[in-house]
Amino acid sequence: MMTAAEIPLEHVLVLAVLLFLIGLTGVLVRRNVIFLLMSLEIMMNACGLAFVAAGARWADPDGQIMYMLVLSLAAAEVAVGLGLVLQLERRMRHLDIDAASELSG
Amino acid sequence: MTVGDLWVLAPYVIVTAGKLVHLLAVSFWRTPGVSLWTAVAVLVAGVVGLAVEAPEPSEILTGFMVVDGLTTFFNGLALVAALATAVFARTYLAGRSGEAEEFYILLVVATLGAMTMGAANHFAALLLGLEILSVSLYVLIGYPEEGHPPLEAALKYLVLSGVASTTMLFGIALVYMELGTLRFDAIGDPAGWSAITVLGHAMMIAGIAFKLSLAPFHMWTPDVYQGAPAPVTGYLATVSKGAMVIVITRYAVSTDLFSSDSAFNILLVLAVLSMIGGNVLALLQTNIKRLLAYSSIAHVGYLMIALAALARIASPDVAVETVLMYLAAYFAMSLAAFGAVSILSSSEASRDADHIDDLEGLFWRQPLASVVLTVSMLALAGIPLTMGFMAKFYVITTGVEGALWLLVWSLVIGSAIAIYYYLRVVIVMTRPAKEMVYPQNDAASLELTALTALGVTIMVFGIYPTPLITLVRTLLGLA
Numbered sequence: 001m002m003t004a005a006e007i008p009l010e011h012v013l014v015l016a017v018l019l020f021l022i023g024l025t026g027v028l029v030r031r032n033v034i035f036l037l038m039s040l041e042i043m044m045n046a047c048g049l050a051f052v053a054a055g056a057r058w059a060d061p062d063g064q065i066m067y068m069l070v071l072s073l074a075a076a077e078v079a080v081g082l083g084l085v086l087q088l089e090r091r092m093r094h095l096d097i098d099a100a101s102e103l104s105g
Numbered sequence: 106m107t108v109g110d111l112w113v114l115a116p117y118v119i120v121t122a123g124k125l126v127h128l129l130a131v132s133f134w135r136t137p138g139v140s141l142w143t144a145v146a147v148l149v150a151g152v153v154g155l156a157v158e159a160p161e162p163s164e165i166l167t168g169f170m171v172v173d174g175l176t177t178f179f180n181g182l183a184l185v186a187a188l189a190t191a192v193f194a195r196t197y198l199a200g201r202s203g204e205a206e207e208f209y210i211l212l213v214v215a216t217l218g219a220m221t222m223g224a225a226n227h228f229a230a231l232l233l234g235l236e237i238l239s240v241s242l243y244v245l246i247g248y249p250e251e252g253h254p255p256l257e258a259a260l261k262y263l264v265l266s267g268v269a270s271t272t273m274l275f276g277i278a279l280v281y282m283e284l285g286t287l288r289f290d291a292i293g294d295p296a297g298w299s300a301i302t303v304l305g306h307a308m309m310i311a312g313i314a315f316k317l318s319l320a321p322f323h324m325w326t327p328d329v330y331q332g333a334p335a336p337v338t339g340y341l342a343t344v345s346k347g348a349m350v351i352v353i354t355r356y357a358v359s360t361d362l363f364s365s366d367s368a369f370n371i372l373l374v375l376a377v378l379s380m381i382g383g384n385v386l387a388l389l390q391t392n393i394k395r396l397l398a399y400s401s402i403a404h405v406g407y408l409m410i411a412l413a414a415l416a417r418i419a420s421p422d423v424a425v426e427t428v429l430m431y432l433a434a435y436f437a438m439s440l441a442a443f444g445a446v447s448i449l450s451s452s453e454a455s456r457d458a459d460h461i462d463d464l465e466g467l468f469w470r471q472p473l474a475s476v477v478l479t480v481s482m483l484a485l486a487g488i489p490l491t492m493g494f495m496a497k498f499y500v501i502t503t504g505v506e507g508a509l510w511l512l513v514w515s516l517v518i519g520s521a522i523a524i525y526y527y528l529r530v531v532i533v534m535t536r537p538a539k540e541m542v543y544p545q546n547d548a549a550s551l552e553l554t555a556l557t558a559l560g561v562t563i564m565v566f567g568i569y570p571t572p573l574i575t576l577v578r579t580l581l582g583l584a
Binding site: 036043 | 240278279
C-alpha cells in the first residue's frame with residue numbers, strides 16, 4: 001500500500017496547481033453559470049488538495065481541518081449559487097452570464 | 106481556553122446567542138417588524154458587550170483569535186454600520202415586493218463574520234469569518250425579488266469573489282506548505298522566505314486586493330455597487346472592506362510583511378493605481394452608486410498609504426492609529442452617502458434613485474437628506490471641518506513621516522480630481538427639477554434621524570476630533 005509519505009510533495013503540488021489552473025480557465029472561458037460554479041468547485045478542491053498535502057508534510061492536523069472548512073465553504077457557495085441560478089432561469093429563461101449584463105457605465 | 110476567555114469574547118457570545126433568539130423569534134412571529142427590532146436589539150447588545158471588562162484579560166485565545174484594541178474598535182464600527190443598514194433597509198424593503206424577514210437575519214450573520222475577521226489571528230479564523238460574511242452578502246445583494254440588476258450583481262459577486270477567495274486560499278496553502286503554521290504571529294518576517302512562500306503571499310495579496318477592490322482588481326466594484334440594493338451597497342462598501350483592512354493590518358504588523366521590497370512595491374502599485382484610476386474613472390459616471398464605487402476604490406487607495414508606512418516609520422502604532430482613524434471617517438462618510446441614496450430610493454419604484462438626474466431639485470424636495478448628502482460629499486472630498494479632512498490629514502502626516510512621496514503626491518493629485526465629481530453631485534441637487542423623473546416619497550422619521558446622526562458625526566468629529574483620537578489611542582494602548 002502506498003502511504004502519503006511515499007508520494008513526493010512536488011507531485012501533489014503540481015497536481016494542485018494544474019487543478020487550480022483548469023478551474024481558473026473554466027471560469028474565464030465558460031459562459032454558462034452552472035459551468036462557472038463547477039469550475040469554482042475545481043479551484044476550491046485544488047486548494048483543499050494543497051492543504052492536505054501541506055498538512056501531511058508537517059504531520060499536522062491543521063491542513064485537514066482547513067480542508068474541511070474549504071469543503072463546507074464550497075457547499076455553502078454552491079447552495080447560494082444554485083439558488084441564484086434558479087432565479088436567473090426563472091427571470092431570463094437562460095443561463096448565459098454574458099447576456100445577463102445590463103450594468104455598465 | 107478558560108471560562109475567563111468567554112468574557113473577552115463577550116461581543117461574539119452576545120451576537121451569536123442573540124442570533125439564535127432572532128431565528129426563533131422570526132419563526133414564531135413572521136413579520137418584518139419583529140425581525141428588524143430583534144436584529145436591532147442584538148446589534149445594540151453587541152455594542153454594549155464591547156464595553157464588558159474581562160476579569161482576567163487575555164488577548165490571545167488559543168492563537169485563533171485576538172481581541173485587542175484593533176478588534177474592539179472595528180467591532181464597534183461594524184455593529185454601528187449594521188445598525189444603520191438595518192434602519193435604512195426598513196422602508197427600502199417595505200416599498201418592494203417580497204418578504205423582508207431574512208434580510209435582517211443575514212445582516213446580523215454577515216456582521217458576525219466581519220467581527221470574526223476583525224479578530225482573526227489564524228488563517229482558519231480568517232477563512233471562516235470571510236466566508237460567513239461573503240455568503241451572506243451574496244444573498245443580501247440579490248435580495249430584491251423584482252428587477253434584474255440585483256440578480257446580476259449577486260451572480261457577478263459570487264463568481265468573482267469565489268475566484269478571489271480561492272486564489273487567497275491557494276496562497277495560504279502554499280505559505281502553510283513552506284512554513285508549517287497558520288498563525289499570523291508565527292509566520293515570522295519576510296527575510297529568508299522561499300520562492301513558494303513569496304508566491305503564496307502574492308496570491309494572498311491578489312485575493313485581498315480584490316476584496317478591497319484595489320485597482321487593477323476593481324472590475325467588479327462598479328457593477329456590484331450599482332446592482333445591489335442601496336442599503337446593502339453601503340454595508341458592502343464599509344463593513345466588508347473594513348474587515349479586510351483590519352485583517353491585512355494585523356497580518357502586516359505580525360509579520361512585518363511590507364518590510365520586504367517585493368510586497369512593498371506591489372502595495373505601492375496597487376495604491377497609486379487605485380488613487381489615480383479610481384478618481385479619474387469616477388469623473389465619467391452618471392450613476393451615483395457607480396460614482397461612489399470608484400470613489401471607494403480611491404479611498405481604499407489612500408488607506409493603503411498607512412499600511413505602506415507600517416514598515417517605514419519609527420513606531421508602527423502610529424500607522425495603525427491612522428488606519429483606524431481613516432476607517433472611522435470612511436465608515437461615517439460612506440454610510441451617510443449610501444443612506445441618503447437608500448432613503449431617496451425607498452418608494453414603490455422598481456429601481457433605485459441612483460441616476461444623477463434623480464437628484465435634481467433635491468434641496469427643495471428633501472432638504473434634510475440633501476444636506477446630509479452634501480456633508481458626506483464634502484467629507485469624501487476632504488474639505489476641512491469634516492471627518493474626511495481629519496482622516497486625510499492623518500494619512501498625509503503618516504505618509505510624510507515615512508517619506509512615501511510618490512504615494513502622498515498621488516493622494517494630493519487624486520483628491521484634486523475628486524473635488525470635481527463630488528461637487529457635481531452637490532450642484533445637481535441645487536438645480537431645479539425639470540420633470541419628476543423619480544416617484545416622490547416621504548422618508549420616515551427613523552431613517553432621517555439615523556441619517557442626521559451620521560451627518561452630525563461627520564461634522565462634530567471633523568471640528569472636534571479629540572474624543573475619537575483619545576478613544577483610538579486608549580484602545581491601542583498609546584495614551
